[in-house]
Amino acid sequence: MVTADVPAPDATELEAARSRLGLSVSQVWIAYFAIGGNARQRDVESWLSGATYAPDREHDLLAVALNEELAARGLDRMVPYRNDVRP
Amino acid sequence: MPDAPLSEALVALSRFLVADASLGDTLHQVVAITTKAVPASAFAGLSLLDERGRTTTAVFTDEQSPEIDSAQYEEGAGPCLDAYRQKRVVRIDDMSEATSTYPKFARAAMDHGIHSTLSLPVIVSDQGLGAINLYATETYGFSTDDEDTATELATAASVVLANAQAYWRAFDQAETLSEAMKSRAVIEQAKGILMARSPSITAQDAFDLLVKASQRENVKLRELAQRIVDRRPPPEGGR
Numbered sequence: 001m002v003t004a005d006v007p008a009p010d011a012t013e014l015e016a017a018r019s020r021l022g023l024s025v026s027q028v029w030i031a032y033f034a035i036g037g038n039a040r041q042r043d044v045e046s047w048l049s050g051a052t053y054a055p056d057r058e059h060d061l062l063a064v065a066l067n068e069e070l071a072a073r074g075l076d077r078m079v080p081y082r083n084d085v086r087p
Numbered sequence: 088m089p090d091a092p093l094s095e096a097l098v099a100l101s102r103f104l105v106a107d108a109s110l111g112d113t114l115h116q117v118v119a120i121t122t123k124a125v126p127a128s129a130f131a132g133l134s135l136l137d138e139r140g141r142t143t144t145a146v147f148t149d150e151q152s153p154e155i156d157s158a159q160y161e162e163g164a165g166p167c168l169d170a171y172r173q174k175r176v177v178r179i180d181d182m183s184e185a186t187s188t189y190p191k192f193a194r195a196a197m198d199h200g201i202h203s204t205l206s207l208p209v210i211v212s213d214q215g216l217g218a219i220n221l222y223a224t225e226t227y228g229f230s231t232d233d234e235d236t237a238t239e240l241a242t243a244a245s246v247v248l249a250n251a252q253a254y255w256r257a258f259d260q261a262e263t264l265s266e267a268m269k270s271r272a273v274i275e276q277a278k279g280i281l282m283a284r285s286p287s288i289t290a291q292d293a294f295d296l297l298v299k300a301s302q303r304e305n306v307k308l309r310e311l312a313q314r315i316v317d318r319r320p321p322p323e324g325g326r
Contacts, residue, residue, distance in 0.1 A: 034267035035308050036274055036294070038242055040249050057291075064298055068307055077302065 010059065010080065011050035017066040017079050018048060031065035032058075056082045113247055113265050114146045120272045121219055121240040122148050124279070127228035128221035129201070132156060133209070133244065134167040135217035142168065142217070151199050152222065158195035165192040170206035171215030176234055177206040181226045196222070203228040207241035211249045219244060239275060243268070270309040277312035 018028050025048060029041040037044075039058050047054035047062070054062065060081045067077035114133055122131045132152030135145040142160050144153040159165020166177040166189065179185045182202045185193040196204065205221040205228075219241045223229060247268070278293040288296075301311045 030264065030267050033246065033264075034270040036271055038246055040246070064308065068301075071302075071305060072307065 010082065011047060011054070013079050014059070014062055014066060015048045015050070017070060020075070020078075021066065021069050021073070023069070028062070028065065031069060032062050035061060035065055035068075037061045037065070111146065113268050114244060115148075116265065116268055116272075117240055117244045117247065118146050118219060119148055121221065121237055124236050124240060124272075124276065125205070125221055125229065125233045127203075127223045127225065127233065128205070129224050131219060131221045133217060133219050134171070135209070136171075145217070151201075152220065155192070155195045155199055155201065155222065156220070159189060159192040162189070162191040165189050166204055166206040167218040167220045170208045170218035170220075171210075174208050174210055174215045176208070176238065177204075178229055178234065179204045180229075183226075200224050202226045205229040205233060205237060207234075207237050209241050209245050209248065211245050216245075216248060236275075236279065240272075243271060270312075273309055273316055274312040277315040280315055 018025070023031075025045045026041055028048070029037075029044045032039075032044060037058060039054075043052070043054075043058075044062065046052040047059070063079040063081050066079050070079075071077055118131050118133050122128045130147070130149030130152055132144045132147035132149075134142050134156060136142055144156040147153055156165070156167060159168055166179055166185075169175075170177045179193075180203050182193050182196050182204070196202075199222075201222045201224060203223045203226050205223075207219045207221075208215050209217045209219060219237065221229065221233075221237060247264075274294075274297065277297060278290055281293040281296060282288055282290065297308055297311060297315075301308045304311065306314075
């Protein structure tokens with residue numbers, strides 16, 4: 001895993017979505033695991049806080065998981081993808 | 088920060104082996120799904136190291152799996168043991184040729200009518216903790232594609248085990264986790280179907296297609312994946 005000197009700018013957007021949804025880190029992890037995420041909960045926690053930098057695939061899976069929750073509640077899909085997924 | 092994921096996982100495992108049903112159910116589901124995803128497999132089992140460093144077949148879809156496996160545990164030589172000790176996939180295409188490498192195991196397998204096997208390591212934090220083993224009645228039962236599919240599912244088992252500690256801190260998540268596991272399996276299956284339709288696309292491409300379609304139609308990935316698996320066309324005019 002890459003440790004970031006500065007938080008990944010898009011970590012803020014993941015964390016903003018989590019907080020807007022009122023989900024705990026473990027709820028976010030479950031949603032991310034449910035669509036194929038392979039990282040551990042503690043890694044996800046570290047990415048959300050911006051302490052470490054998520055690999056592109058894992059970041060985009062978290063973004064998909066959070067965007068799905070937002071859409072399910074009729075909110076805008078607010079988390080941008082890094083590169084793999086461009087709807 | 089000191090990190091002791093292996094000991095955590097072992098503690099979790101030992102608890103699972105004696106008491107917890109939910110993790111066992113989830114792992115059983117992983118093994119059952121693997122059997123379905125790889126049609127050649129007649130049955131499957133998950134060998135795991137216990138807290139004393141002994142290997143047992145903790146989860147299986149057929150009694151024959153622990154019966155065959157016990158031969159390799161007795162002898163200390165077998166494909167499941169090599170898979171997790173050496174952290175690699177071990178495939179035996181023709182059991183009659185494995186009698187010199189794994190004498191007892193090969194004999195036990197053939198006694199049960201098993202002529203090829205595929206063993207996938209379950210690795211947690213770089214430590215081999217066990218292996219998922221698939222058994223086929225035919226020789227050359229497993230292809231390279233089967234290896235890839237089964238490896239994905241072995242990874243899922245690893246993730247379940249790596250997070251086992253967290254699960255006990257949140258018992259109420261057990262059901263959610265089991266649902267998450269099902270969702271993951273359905274999405275995996277749908278990716279496989281898309282890849283079979285267009286052999287040039289990768290697993291990542293297939294996933295991207297699913298995400299795009301789910302956003303376009305505003306349905307959850309899991310629902311869309313289920314539709315593909317059930318071969319249900321989307322409702323007229325979308326939703």
